Amino acid sequence: MIIDLRSDTVTVPTPGMREAMHHAVVGDDVYKEDETVNLLENRLAAMFGKKRALFFPSGTMANQAAIKLHTRPGEALICDKYGHVHNYEGGGIAFNSGVTTTLVDGHQGMFSAAQAEAAIHPPDFYHSPKTSLITAENTTNKGGGSCWDVDELRAIRAVCDKHHLGYHLDGARLWNALVATGDNPLTFGNIFDTISVCLSKGLGCPVGSVLVGDDAIMEDAIRVRKVLGGGMRQIGILAAAGLYALDHHIERLAEDHQKAKDIEAVLNSCSYVKKIVPVQTNIVIFKVNSDVNANDLVNQLANNNIRISGMGHGKLRIVTHLDYTDQKHDIVLRALKTIQPK
Numbered sequence: 001m002i003i004d005l006r007s008d009t010v011t012v013p014t015p016g017m018r019e020a021m022h023h024a025v026v027g028d029d030v031y032k033e034d035e036t037v038n039l040l041e042n043r044l045a046a047m048f049g050k051k052r053a054l055f056f057p058s059g060t061m062a063n064q065a066a067i068k069l070h071t072r073p074g075e076a077l078i079c080d081k082y083g084h085v086h087n088y089e090g091g092g093i094a095f096n097s098g099v100t101t102t103l104v105d106g107h108q109g110m111f112s113a114a115q116a117e118a119a120i121h122p123p124d125f126y127h128s129p130k131t132s133l134i135t136a137e138n139t140t141n142k143g144g145g146s147c148w149d150v151d152e153l154r155a156i157r158a159v160c161d162k163h164h165l166g167y168h169l170d171g172a173r174l175w176n177a178l179v180a181t182g183d184n185p186l187t188f189g190n191i192f193d194t195i196s197v198c199l200s201k202g203l204g205c206p207v208g209s210v211l212v213g214d215d216a217i218m219e220d221a222i223r224v225r226k227v228l229g230g231g232m233r234q235i236g237i238l239a240a241a242g243l244y245a246l247d248h249h250i251e252r253l254a255e256d257h258q259k260a261k262d263i264e265a266v267l268n269s270c271s272y273v274k275k276i277v278p279v280q281t282n283i284v285i286f287k288v289n290s291d292v293n294a295n296d297l298v299n300q301l302a303n304n305n306i307r308i309s310g311m312g313h314g315k316l317r318i319v320t321h322l323d324y325t326d327q328k329h330d331i332v333l334r335a336l337k338t339i340q341p342k
Ligand SMILES: *Cc1c(COP(=O)(O)O)cnc(C)c1O
Pocket: 057, 058, 059, 060, 061, 063, 084, 085, 137, 139, 140, 141, 170, 172, 173, 198, 201, 209
């Protein structure tokens, strides 16, 4: 048995989810005639209090489409230095939108309204790219699954309003944040112009992200999706998995969070660990002592059939998820206690 903790994307659809997919009513979604997709989109739009939602094959495409909708070539967007849109979307911001990034030196992937405002290029200074968008990420992936304080996000909204900027949330793991903080999705819909949410991370679907937003900004979303190659046909099969996940896999995220906290507690007592990013959700990022080889730790766990990710610079990442059972959890906690990485 392999215990894979590299990411929460490694889950496979549950029998119940497969059953829902099997019975899905489908149509051609490029014509917007797939009833199941339309149902999922309407449900998510309503959940966030937005007018429209659109299904995408990946979180990357949903974010990239949002960036395209908010910007013009030559402009700049502001995000944290850890931002997924900047670090892990293959340079798509430049490739798809001809946009540059102004990075904020935040804390655990989060920044303050003052930092955001200071990163805006003065609009009359034509030597610099014109700032047109701020993107935040919740929870923060590279920031260790941290959850934003909603008041800070609101303060950044005020900065966007003052400077006429778009405001996008990469909510790939927003479900985790909602469960961990008890915040309401409507609050986020109220703050942001656009939000992308992922169905294949915490929620266990095989595929899918959804972008929500109001009429004006979403007007062109279906065209941008088409241009990016994301117009798909009888995908009610995928949307059915999404609907099933919304019903069955949100509240249980609390179990993933508890397991991540258990791992944090064990790591705290391990002599090879130097520092752990405080665990709030399902991601554990920790750093080993400078005399410990992080690769050796990864390899020793691999020899115990446990997979985790190295992030470079002595940092490692463990992500808990739907397929990480109690039985696997016991094995992992024991292995972390007993290994002695060199
Ligand atoms: C995984 C992830 C994405 C992209 O999702 P894909 O479906 O893998 O393209 C976007 N943002 C964050 C924060 C992520 O963790």
